[in-house]
Amino acid sequence: MKEYLHKTIPNLKPFDYARHHDDLFINQQWVLVNGISKKxxxxxxxxxxxxxxxxxxxxxxxxxxxxxxxxxxxxxxxGLITVKAYFKDDDVLVLNHQNKKEFALFINTANYDEDVNSIEDVQAFLKEKYKQKVANLIYGHEFYYIEKSEEFGPFTVEELEEKAKKEEISMYCFVRDINENDYSKRLRIYDLIKEL
Known part of the structure; x- marks a missing residue:
């Protein structure tokens, strides 16, 4: 059953009492995603x-x-059910039923201003959440860029954006994260700026 869950929702972290119980679990309002369109x-x-x-x-x-x-x-x-708890991240909780191939997915909307009452609202919540997460990761991070077969960098996204605005480099130059070895992800300066 655990394999089924991890194939459906990858990168889950098992509930860790010391880390999760007081700060992320207790007294939080967890919205049940399963069946949200009905109730x-x-x-x-x-x-x-x-x-x-x-x-x-x-x-x-x-x-x-x-x-x-x-x-x-x-x-x-x-009746009484037994479940194992997993966190996708701080705002996404999964309770995996121990006796069936079922799980319940919850989101914590405490830091979200909109009401979540439908699947569309859940999608908007997750899109906003991960968009913000990507923006936070991009800020302060450094990238190399390649232009005319020559590599330059590393630069922050802000520095790359400034160079592109001044037309010193093209917005469509490929970039790579400082932790990557090549440009196989085909990410461009334009793509980075769009996420900010």
């Missing part, structure tokens, strides 16, 4: 093992526990 559910795991499930104007209180192997037992409307 929006928000799960809040409280410290005293209370699980609050909010739907429209009703709140259901149930319980959850975690064992030493980081396996969660959660009381749901369908």
């Amino acid at each position: 929006k559910s928000i799960y809040t795991f409280r410290k005293d093992n209370i699980l609050e499930i909010s739907r429209k104007q009703s709140i259901i209180e149930t319980s959850w526990t975690i064992d030493i192997q980081n396996v969660f037992s959660i009381e749901t409307e369908d």
Whole structure:
């Protein structure tokens, strides 16, 4: 079952109590993505093992526990289920059912200004989140560029943008990250600037 999950959602990190429990898990409002178009559910795991499930104007209180192997037992409307928790990143939580080939995907929208009520809203949230993540990675990072078979650099994106604005280099020069060996990704200065 674990292989199925990791093929569906790659690069998951297992729940780490010390790292995730207090800062990323407890008292966060996790929006359940599964079935969001039918009904929006928000799960809040409280410290005293209370699980609050909010739907429209009703709140259901149930319980959850975690064992030493980081396996969660959660009381749901369908009975007691056991799940393993994984984080895709700080705002994406996956609970993998231990007895079925099923998982629940949650997003934490605490740092997002828009309401998330549909699959389209989830897509917009993820697009904005990863666009911001890419922009954060690009800022301050350095790249080489190649022009007329000669390599120059490294330069930050801001420096490359300035050179392109002054028409010292073409916006369509290929660039490579300082950690890459070649230009096989076919990334251009234009592509970097577009992500900022």
